[in-house]
Every structure is written in structure tokens, then in C-alpha cells.
Amino acid sequence: MTTQPEQILEDNLVKQLQSLGYDQVQLPDEDALVSNLKAQLEKHNNTSFSDAEFKQVLNHLNKGSVFDKAKILRDKMQINKDDGSSEYIAFINQKQWCKNEFQVAQQITMEGEYKNRYDVTLLINGLPLVQVELKRRGLELKEAFNQTNRYQRHSYGAGQALFNYIQLFVISNGVNTKYYANNRKQSFKQTFFWADKENRNITDLTEFADAFLEPCHLSKMITKYIVLHESDKILMVLRPYQYYATEAIADRVKKGVKNGYIWHTTGSGKTLTSFKAS
Numbered sequence: 001m002t003t004q005p006e007q008i009l010e011d012n013l014v015k016q017l018q019s020l021g022y023d024q025v026q027l028p029d030e031d032a033l034v035s036n037l038k039a040q041l042e043k044h045n046n047t048s049f050s051d052a053e054f055k056q057v058l059n060h061l062n063k064g065s066v067f068d069k070a071k072i073l074r075d076k077m078q079i080n081k082d083d084g085s086s087e088y089i090a091f092i093n094q095k096q097w098c099k100n101e102f103q104v105a106q107q108i109t110m111e112g113e114y115k116n117r118y119d120v121t122l123l124i125n126g127l128p129l130v131q132v133e134l135k136r137r138g139l140e141l142k143e144a145f146n147q148t149n150r151y152q153r154h155s156y157g158a159g160q161a162l163f164n165y166i167q168l169f170v171i172s173n174g175v176n177t178k179y180y181a182n183n184r185k186q187s188f189k190q191t192f193f194w195a196d197k198e199n200r201n202i203t204d205l206t207e208f209a210d211a212f213l214e215p216c217h218l219s220k221m222i223t224k225y226i227v228l229h230e231s232d233k234i235l236m237v238l239r240p241y242q243y244y245a246t247e248a249i250a251d252r253v254k255k256g257v258k259n260g261y262i263w264h265t266t267g268s269g270k271t272l273t274s275f276k277a278s
Contacts, residue, residue: 006136009174010119013132013209014104021215022104022122029109030159033128034058037162040101040126045089050082057089058160066164066182067233070226073127073165092125097219100124112158116151122213128163129222130213132170134205141178144171145188152184167222168237170213177208181226181237195240 018024027033038054049057060077061069076088093099103123110116122130131151133144148169156163166182171191178191193201194212202208212218225243227236238246252258 005174006134009134009136009172009205010106013120013134013205014106016206016209017104017120017122017213020209020213022102025103025105025123027105027108027121030162033108033162034160036103036123037126040103040123041089041091044093044101044125047087047089049079052082053079056080061162061165062160065233066166066184067228067235069161069165070167070182070228070235073129073167074223091127092219092223094223097223098216100215100219101126102215102219110155110158110163112155114154116155118151118163122218124219124222127165129165129167130170130218131163131166131168132172135171135173137174139173141171141173141176141191142188144173145169145191167226167235168218170208172205172208174205176203177205179212179237181235183234183236185232185234192237192239197244199241 014024025036027036038049038057041057042048056079057077061072063069063072073091074094076090078086078088080086101124103126105121105123106119107117108121108128110118118131119134120132121128122132131148133148135141135144135147148171151163156166164182168179168181170177170179172178176193178193180186180191183190193203194208195201196211202211212221221237221243225238225246227238229236
């Protein structure tokens with residue numbers, strides 16, 4: 001009985017994500033994950049890979065830390081084709097962020113130090129870029145946060161280490177929902193509620209999914225509003241008021257001729273906002 005509400009929460013989220021434009025895919029293990037990655041990258045780049053060519057891709061992807069992988073995700077890769085030619089492929093479309101391939105999978109199982117099954121995984125062009133961890137209603141949200149930390153330690157680096165490409169985590173018990181960047185130095189205090197333009201928190205999972213996990217918005221958050229902090233080698237994601245401020249500044253520059261100002265209080269992250277706006 002204790003697991004049923006969580007399963008219902010998970011199933012309802014997947015149905016909602018399908019209605020938003022995600023394709024549901026069954027990926028029970030890493031072999032299925034890798035096969036799906038090949039198909040999605042071929043589709044995204046309008047090409048095909050031989051086994052030898054795709055091995056180059058996997059070797060390229062299986063390099064470095066989470067921070068290094070975030071850079072690989074955003075760069076193109078040159079592949080040496082079997083016929084002696086070469087071509088460049090992209091892992092994510094950063095300029096036209098809606099033009100990516102979006103999928104959702106449940107209960108992918110990875111075996112590292114321990115065997116783990118992940119609740120809901122969102123894939124873009126076959127790479128797992130967002131992990132959603134759910135707990136049944138009534139449980140503390142921090143339990144989901146601690147669960148993702150255990151996955152980081154126990155199984156994300158297993159096999160081809162594709163789960164180290166995760167950019168964002170989402171944790172929810174249905175009533176409260178928060179997001180944060182894939183940063184091993186992250187504390188629970190650095191997890192954020194999403195909000196609307198009037199700064200009203202969107203805590204309910206269904207409302208959060210409509211606002212934040214909508215494919216175009218999620219892809220935009222990943223490609224435009226995650227900062228790769230070079231000195232600390234960590235990923236940082238903007239909070240909602242930073243996002244809206246940056247969007248407003250960019251919109252004024254594009255459409256207007258008047259000046260303006262954005263007011264944020266001390267400690268709100270004005271430096272990061274101005275950096276992204278510039």
C-alpha cells in the first residue's frame with residue numbers, strides 16, 4: 001500500500017509528459033539506453049552510424065567529469081566515417097532549442113556499486129539530461145534529494161556513464177516540487193521552486209510539469225540558463241526571478257529603444273543575472 005501512491009504519481013506524470021510532446025520509450029537497462037541513443041542521434045543529425053562510427057561517439061561521450069560532460073554536450077563532435085570522410089554531429093540544438101528529440105522513460109535500471117532504478121528520466125536526443133525523483137505524498141522532499149545523491153555515488157558513473165550527462169534534477173512528493181543543477185557540492189538549501197512572472201511559487205507537480213517540463217522551456221533552460229562555472233567546475237542553474245529578469249532585459253534590447261532597470265535584493269544573484277543577460 002505504501003508504494004501505490006508513488007506509482008500513481010509516476011504514471012500520471014508520464015502521461016502528462018506525453019501530452020506535452022514527449023515520446024514514451026521503454027529502456028529497462030543500459031543496453032537499451034545505448035541503442036536508443038544511437039537511433040536518436042542519427043535522427044537528430046539526419047545521418048547513420050556504423051558500429052565502428054558509433055563506438056567513436058561512445059568513447060567521446062565517456063570522458064571526464066560531470067562538468068566536462070556538460071561541455072561535451074554543448075560542443076559538436078567530428079566523426080571519422082568508414083569511407084574516409086568526416087562529419088560533425090551535434091548532441092543538442094542550442095540555437096533552436098525546440099528542435100530536439102524529447103523522450104520520457106520509467107524505471108531505467110543501472111548497476112554500479114549497487115543496482116538502482118530511476119523513477120522518471122527525460123532524454124533529449126537520447127541522452128538522459130533530466131532525472132525526476134518522486135516520493136509519495138506525506139514524505140519529506142529531502143528524501144528525494146538524498147536519493148539522487150545516492151544514485152550519483154552508486155550508479156551514475158557505471159557503464160558508459162551516460163547518467164553523468166544529467167543537467168537538472170527534479171524532486172517532488174506531488175505537493176512540493178523543486179529543481180536544481182547536477183552539482184555534487186549542492187545542498188538541499190540550494191534547491192529551488194519554480195515560479196510564475198509574479199513570483200508565485202509553482203509547487204504542485206502537475207502545474208510544475210506544465211510550466212517547467214514543457215519540452216521547449218526545459219530545453220531552453222538547459223541550453224541558455226545553466227551556467228558552467230569554470231573556476232569551481234560546477235553547473236549552476238538560474239532561479240525563476242533571474243530567468244524572468246534576463247528574458248525581460250533581452251526582450252527590451254530586441255524590441256525597444258528605451259532604457260530600464262531590474263531591481264533585485266542583496267544576495268539574490270544579480271551577478272549571474274547580468275552575466276546571462278550580457
